[in-house]
Amino acid sequence: MDQVKFVAEYAAHLMGCGIHTSRVIRNTKRLGDALNFDVNISVFQKSIILTIQKNETQQIFSEVIEIPALPISFEHNSELSGLSWEAVDRKLSFEEIKAKYDTIVSAPRMNQWLVLLLVGLANASFCRLFGGDWLSMLIVCIATFAGFYTRLFLQARKINHYIIFIVSAFIASMLSSTALLFNTTSDIALATSVLYLIPGVPLINGVIDIIEGHTLTGISRLTNAFLLIICIAIGLSFTLFLFTNRLV
Amino acid sequence: MIIFDILSDGLFGAIAAIGFGAISNPPKRAFKFIALLGAIGHACRFCLMTYLHIDIASASLVSGLIIGFGSLWLGKPIYCPTTVIFIPALLPMIPGKFAYNTIFSQIMFLQNINQPDLKAKYMEMFFSNGMVTLTVIFLLAIGATLPMFIFHSRSHSLTRRVYK
Structure with missing residues (x-):
C-alpha cells in the first residue's frame, strides 16, 4: 500500500x-x-x-x-x-x-541572491537586444532586481499569486519609468522591465500538451499562463496610466 | 563589424537565457548548453532579420527549430529532457516590444475614445502588434517542440543513463 x-x-x-x-x-x-x-x-x-x-x-x-x-x-x-x-x-x-x-x-534550490542577480542581468541584456542603451540597461537591471525581490518576498508570505504578479509588475515598471527623466530609450526600458515575469514554462507545456492530445491539461495550463500575463499587463498599465502624457 | 554585431547579440542572448533559466531552477550541468542555444538561437534570428530581411515570424520559426534540434542533440550528454534546455533558450526571443505596444495602444485607445482619428490609429496599432506577438510566440513553441515529436524515441530516453 x-x-x-x-x-x-x-x-x-x-x-x-x-x-x-x-x-x-x-x-x-x-x-x-x-x-x-x-x-x-x-x-x-x-x-x-x-x-x-x-x-x-x-x-x-x-x-x-x-x-x-x-x-x-x-x-x-x-x-x-x-x-x-x-x-x-x-x-x-x-x-x-x-x-x-x-x-x-x-535538495536545496539555487541560492536566491544568485538568482536575483542573474535575473537582473538577464533583463538588462534583454533590454539591449531590443535596442536599449547602457543607461536603460542599468535602470532595467535595478528595476528587475526590485521587482523580483518583491515577488520572492510576497511568495514567501503565501499571498495570492495573481496579486503577486500585479504588484511586482507595477514595482518593476514604476522603477524603470525613472528612465523618463533622462534622455534615453525610455519606452524600451519600460517594455522590458516586466518581462522577467512571463510564465514561459506553462505556455510551452500547454502547447505541447494540446499537440499530444492532452487537451484538458493543455488548455488549463494555457489559461493559467494567460491569466498571469493579464496580471502583468494590469501592473504595467497602472504605470502607463500615470505617465501617458509623457509617453506619446 | 558585422561579426561583432552578431557576437554581441549572441552574448546578450546567452545572458538572458541563463537568467530566465535560473528562475526555474535547472540542474547546474545544463547551464552551458542553455547559454549556447540561447546565443545561437537569438543570433540566428538577428542575422535572418537584419541581413536577409526575413520577417520576424518566419525567422522565429527557423530559430525555434534550431533550438529544438540543438536541445535534442545536447540533452543526451547531460541527461536532461529537451524542455529543460529549450524553454530557457526560447525566452530571450519573446517579442517583448510588440507585447508592450499592444498594452500601450490598448490604454491609449481607451483614453482617446472620443477622438476618431486617434482611436482608429491606436486600434490599428493594437491589432498589428497583438498579431505579431501571438504569431511569434506560437511559432517559437511549434518550432522548438517539432523535433521532439519527430524523434520521439530519442527525446523520451534522454535521461536514461548507462550503467555497467
Whole structure:
C-alpha cells in the first residue's frame, strides 16, 4: 500500500513542478514497471486518478491525489525522469527508489541572491537586444532586481499569486519609468522591465500538451499562463496610466 | 563589424537565457548548453532579420527549430529532457516590444475614445502588434517542440543513463 501511495505522490509531484503531461504519464508507468505494477492514469487540472494493479497478487488499487502547487523546477524534471529509468535499468528495490526520491526532492534550490542577480542581468541584456542603451540597461537591471525581490518576498508570505504578479509588475515598471527623466530609450526600458515575469514554462507545456492530445491539461495550463500575463499587463498599465502624457 | 554585431547579440542572448533559466531552477550541468542555444538561437534570428530581411515570424520559426534540434542533440550528454534546455533558450526571443505596444495602444485607445482619428490609429496599432506577438510566440513553441515529436524515441530516453 505504501508503494501505491508513493507512485501516486511521484506522479503528482511531477505534474506540480511543471512537466508536460505525456512525460508525467510515461515516467509514472515506467516507475510502476520497476515495482512490478500495471499503472493507468487520468490526469486532470487539479488532481490525478491512478488505477494500479499489482502483477504478483492481481490486487487492484485506486488512488486519487491532488496536484500540489510547487515552484517550477527543471532539476526535479530531469532527476526524477532519470530516477524512473534507473529504477527499471538497475532493478532497484522500493526502499532504494524511495531514498533516492527523497534526496532529489529535498535538495536545496539555487541560492536566491544568485538568482536575483542573474535575473537582473538577464533583463538588462534583454533590454539591449531590443535596442536599449547602457543607461536603460542599468535602470532595467535595478528595476528587475526590485521587482523580483518583491515577488520572492510576497511568495514567501503565501499571498495570492495573481496579486503577486500585479504588484511586482507595477514595482518593476514604476522603477524603470525613472528612465523618463533622462534622455534615453525610455519606452524600451519600460517594455522590458516586466518581462522577467512571463510564465514561459506553462505556455510551452500547454502547447505541447494540446499537440499530444492532452487537451484538458493543455488548455488549463494555457489559461493559467494567460491569466498571469493579464496580471502583468494590469501592473504595467497602472504605470502607463500615470505617465501617458509623457509617453506619446 | 558585422561579426561583432552578431557576437554581441549572441552574448546578450546567452545572458538572458541563463537568467530566465535560473528562475526555474535547472540542474547546474545544463547551464552551458542553455547559454549556447540561447546565443545561437537569438543570433540566428538577428542575422535572418537584419541581413536577409526575413520577417520576424518566419525567422522565429527557423530559430525555434534550431533550438529544438540543438536541445535534442545536447540533452543526451547531460541527461536532461529537451524542455529543460529549450524553454530557457526560447525566452530571450519573446517579442517583448510588440507585447508592450499592444498594452500601450490598448490604454491609449481607451483614453482617446472620443477622438476618431486617434482611436482608429491606436486600434490599428493594437491589432498589428497583438498579431505579431501571438504569431511569434506560437511559432517559437511549434518550432522548438517539432523535433521532439519527430524523434520521439530519442527525446523520451534522454535521461536514461548507462550503467555497467
